[in-house]
Amino acid sequence: MPDLDRTFAALSDGTRRAIVARLVAGEARLSDLAAPFEMSLTAVSKHVRVLSDAGLIEVTKRGRTRYCRLQATPMKQAADWLDDYRRFWEDQFAALARYLEDEEEED
């Protein structure tokens, strides 16, 4: 699943997650996305390209401006992969809770 490779890799950078967070509110221009960060526009442009290569966003050019829109499918795929483990972690947390309760009874 090289899709998942690129999706998770794209999400492993805080700058890129912040871009995603921003885009959930709707379309934005590249320079708007770049504004909050201290790095160069070029650097943000590269992050946008990583997200775009991973299919997480779609970039369309209108005039001299690039507009970015969040895309649903890769995020859903990543969430679906993680969801296979949901029962595992719920069980683990439940077991921990039971253990802590038993501890308390012993006082």
Place this chain on the structure above:
Amino acid sequence: MPDLDRTFAALSDGTRRAIVARLVAGEARLSDLAAPFEMSLTAVSKHVRVLSDAGLIEVTKRGRTRYCRLQATPMKQAADWLDDYRRFWEDQFAALARYLEDEEEED
């Protein structure tokens, strides 16, 4: 959130996701984890270290053997982050479905 950085980075590799998938069935020795792969034990050991540094697994030494166990918290954190976008992608898919229905009516 450097935790998320490391969690997503750890999950961005197919070998490591396969290791996680294996461990959901329960504890395993390092060499058992390595067996299905064609790479060297050292390489798998490095993958295990990445997972362990990210907190996704816990490694305990018993005798000369290392046993690995899956840990719940980081996976849940990653799933929680993605979950913030669930409504977004559900809306996007719903919009797409509506669009396709309208298309059909026009025939």
Place this chain on the structure above:
DNA sequence: CCTATGATCAACTGAATGGTTGACTATCTG
């Protein structure tokens, strides 16, 4: 004690990442 086993360490490779700067392209606007 000897040897096989489980695993790490150190050193090296080649490729990818995240960032920079400077030059350039394309487009909008006065």
Place this chain on the structure above:
DNA sequence: CAGATAGTCAACCATTCAGTTGATCATAGG
């Protein structure tokens, strides 16, 4: 047409990554 604006491109740098090999360490078992 002349600037200003939006963004890319190319080259470079330092760091990290995924993998290898060979040596080494630690422990289990005959």
